[in-house]
Amino acid sequence: MFTHDVAGDPGDYGRFPGAGGFRELAHLFVRGAQARRVVPWLARARMPKLIELLLVGLKNIDLRILRSAPWFARLWMLYLSHGSLNDRSVVALTR
Numbered sequence: 023m024f025t026h027d028v029a030g031d032p033g034d035y036g037r038f039p040g041a042g043g044f045r046e047l048a049h050l051f052v053r054g055a056q057a058r059r060v061v062p063w064l065a066r067a068r069m070p071k072l073i074e075l076l077l078v079g080l081k082n083i084d085l086r087i088l089r090s091a092p093w094f095a096r097l098w099m100l101y102l103s104h105g106s107l108n109d110r111s112v113v114a115l116t117r
Contacts, residue, residue, distance in 0.1 A: 044067065044068075044069050044072070045069070045070060045071070046071060047072055048072060048073050048074065049072075049073070049074040050064075050074070050076070051076040052064075052077050052078070053076070053078045057077050057079050058080060058084055061077075061080070061084045061087050061088060064088060065087045065088055065090055065091040066091075067093075068093075072096070072097065073096065073097060073098040073099065074098060074099040074100075074101075075097055075099070075100055075101070077102055077105075078102075078104050078105070079104050080102055080105040080106075080107065081105060081106050082106075082107055082108055082110070082111045084105075085102070085107060085114075085115075086114075089115075100115070
């Protein structure tokens, strides 16, 4: 299992794989300007071993999109910081 930490602004999605996703990735940390831009890709990606996800600066719609990902329910740890989530979004995480 691997950890991938993306920080800064890569300017494009060149650092992310195609639709095949990260098959061996267990920990993913996305910080900086690209965190919100990568949400749609993350929701479609195949990451069967992902157990820990850190995202900075998400909004309610981003969390709603991520919850639709097939890997989301398998997460052991979810770190959301510096975002603007309302109570309704946080309560939805408990379901």
